[in-house]
Amino acid sequence: MHKARTLIILLSALLLVAIPVVAQDKAQLTPPEGFTAFDTPNDIGNSISLVWRASASNQEGVNYIVYAAPSETGPWIEQTRVLSTLGYKSDAPQYFGLAKENESWHFCEITGIKKDINDENPLPVTATTYFKLSVSNGIDIIEFPGIVSAAPAGNWFDTSKLNVLIFVSIFSILILYFISLARKNPNLFIRHIPGLDAIEETIGRATEMGRPILYLNGLLDMSSLSTIASTSILGKVARKVANYDSQIMVPCYDPIVMSVCQEVVKESYAEAGRPDAFKEDNIFFITNDQFAYAAAVDGIIMRHKPAANLFMGYYYAESLLIAETGVATGAMQIAGTDAITQLPFFITTCDYTLMGEELYAASAYLSREPLQLGSLKGQDYSKGFIILVLIIGTIASTAGSAFFINLFRTF
Amino acid sequence: MDSTIIGGWIAAGLTLFMFSSLYKDNPFYRFGEHLYLGLSVGYVILKVIYANIIGGLYKPLFEDHQYLLIIPTILGLSLYTRFFPKIAWISRITFAFIVGYGSGLTIPRIIAGGIFQQIEKVITPLGKNGAAWWDIFSGIIIVIGVASVLIYFFFSVEHKGIINKISRVGIYFVMIAFGASFGYTVMARMSLLIGRSYDLIEFATPKYYYASIVLLVLIVLILILYETMRKKEEGSENNA
Numbered sequence: 001m002h003k004a005r006t007l008i009i010l011l012s013a014l015l016l017v018a019i020p021v022v023a024q025d026k027a028q029l030t031p032p033e034g035f036t037a038f039d040t041p042n043d044i045g046n047s048i049s050l051v052w053r054a055s056a057s058n059q060e061g062v063n064y065i066v067y068a069a070p071s072e073t074g075p076w077i078e079q080t081r082v083l084s085t086l087g088y089k090s091d092a093p094q095y096f097g098l099a100k101e102n103e104s105w106h107f108c109e110i111t112g113i114k115k116d117i118n119d120e121n122p123l124p125v126t127a128t129t130y131f132k133l134s135v136s137n138g139i140d141i142i143e144f145p146g147i148v149s150a151a152p153a154g155n156w157f158d159t160s161k162l163n164v165l166i167f168v169s170i171f172s173i174l175i176l177y178f179i180s181l182a183r184k185n186p187n188l189f190i191r192h193i194p195g196l197d198a199i200e201e202t203i204g205r206a207t208e209m210g211r212p213i214l215y216l217n218g219l220l221d222m223s224s225l226s227t228i229a230s231t232s233i234l235g236k237v238a239r240k241v242a243n244y245d246s247q248i249m250v251p252c253y254d255p256i257v258m259s260v261c262q263e264v265v266k267e268s269y270a271e272a273g274r275p276d277a278f279k280e281d282n283i284f285f286i287t288n289d290q291f292a293y294a295a296a297v298d299g300i301i302m303r304h305k306p307a308a309n310l311f312m313g314y315y316y317a318e319s320l321l322i323a324e325t326g327v328a329t330g331a332m333q334i335a336g337t338d339a340i341t342q343l344p345f346f347i348t349t350c351d352y353t354l355m356g357e358e359l360y361a362a363s364a365y366l367s368r369e370p371l372q373l374g375s376l377k378g379q380d381y382s383k384g385f386i387i388l389v390l391i392i393g394t395i396a397s398t399a400g401s402a403f404f405i406n407l408f409r410t411f
Numbered sequence: 412m413d414s415t416i417i418g419g420w421i422a423a424g425l426t427l428f429m430f431s432s433l434y435k436d437n438p439f440y441r442f443g444e445h446l447y448l449g450l451s452v453g454y455v456i457l458k459v460i461y462a463n464i465i466g467g468l469y470k471p472l473f474e475d476h477q478y479l480l481i482i483p484t485i486l487g488l489s490l491y492t493r494f495f496p497k498i499a500w501i502s503r504i505t506f507a508f509i510v511g512y513g514s515g516l517t518i519p520r521i522i523a524g525g526i527f528q529q530i531e532k533v534i535t536p537l538g539k540n541g542a543a544w545w546d547i548f549s550g551i552i553i554v555i556g557v558a559s560v561l562i563y564f565f566f567s568v569e570h571k572g573i574i575n576k577i578s579r580v581g582i583y584f585v586m587i588a589f590g591a592s593f594g595y596t597v598m599a600r601m602s603l604l605i606g607r608s609y610d611l612i613e614f615a616t617p618k619y620y621y622a623s624i625v626l627l628v629l630i631v632l633i634l635i636l637y638e639t640m641r642k643k644e645e646g647s648e649n650n651a
Binding site: 161163164165167168171189190191192222223256259286287288289291292295296298299302303320325340341343344345347348355356357358361376377380381383384386387389390391393394396397398400404405408409410 | 429432435436440441443444447448450451452454455490493494506509510513518519522523524526527528530531533534535536537538550554557558561562564565566567568569570585586589590592593596600
């Protein structure tokens, strides 16, 4: 009897505590305000964005429920639930920027419309769609009084990339200015590049040894900057080879690069006054399979034992295979590549290495082409600008200003 | 005989042929090299015919009636005008198209990913309230590293005096980065070698009738015979 009385007292106490808690939740559930639908900015026209002001009832366990319908009259299908503690406009700065008030607005992006609540393959949003919003604490549901609608549309301009456009424009103007300057004065100053002196040395060595020079253009096609730079250097090398009456072999990975190389070398031999010494068969296509190409080049190196190997252009994993074989045959090797991941291998296996931009610089230095010279100069000034931004930006951000960080933010 | 066993013998043999180049250039390596080269060219040609010409052009054009494909077809074919000097200029239209769309896609991506993201990461505050001294120190090192490396790749001024000193610092940073990259990749290459070694060990089991061991012995014996005969020939030529 005593036990039963105690149990009744305990249950009554529990009820007294629980009832106000449920009542409090119900009291806190306020309808969301400012519910709006609009076409998602900066997209290709495949989504609609919904925003609403964070409700006073935001807390753990409270969800916003989004319903959609093809017309104002329905049928209304639940599309998604947004946790009241998550899903803010500030989570999508690519659409809404970095304004502080974004932290008090909820955001939901609708990219597909479900036919029923369990639909796992929603249809893409293509036409005007109607939306309703309600807030729920798991017990009660309060609806936003009103229906909103929007239709998706593609955007021609992605405003989140405006900063990129501005900087590309500034850099382009700089480069164009220096190209025009280089056209007027092709003797614009470019610092000496040590690896270039070695090229003449290698050609001399090959002539003395009576062995050929092997020249590779890398694995990219003619649209690549490194291949363009490489063929430009090839022209200068071939001219020196013709002068020394030595031989040059150019096994190519790409047939178009091969035909360009044939023209370049032929022209260089003609410029050197030795058109008769030009052998078209020395510039040949192998294959455009990476490792088969590497195996073939290794075979050429082992059989012909070139006195010098010049690797200019863009390379992938075959770089070490080729350069290592060159070392084994005792050839003098010079490499030039903008493939950052392959540079360590060339540095360890070659006598000289032109790193990254040095390849372009070497090409501009040798050719004195206004286009290359101007580009190099323009890039130099761009680098100067970046160094300045790094120093000022670091000082500013350390002092508490996020201006520079936001300026270079990408989405 | 099971095709798996035949495959095992071929794989073990070709692997050993390629490894034989570690000795020096020899007929086994040459056979492996030429076979690999021939197969790769044949494979690429078939891939182009089936994937590009039939799958990418013929079927969509004649079966699905996607007539817009005629435009890229003409652009592609015009590249071959390079072989006819009088009309070679036509290929420039295609090249202009390739370079144009390539630049349009690549430049913004490089500026955003390669420059902006780097700048954003570098110019972070050197120390917030309560930041560890190590965070401040590494922040300073990153700024110095990036700036000095950029100065090394500055071609408009001679590397003399202070510029030379700063660029030397830059090259140390570059070399440290390359060292790390080298070590990482060498480890990856080692795993490839271990993979091939595992295969050779498997092919050396009774299941494959000791393929690796038999082929290795045969290759070594033939190479010894080949070298002996070659030296004899060279000797008789020299004597003559």
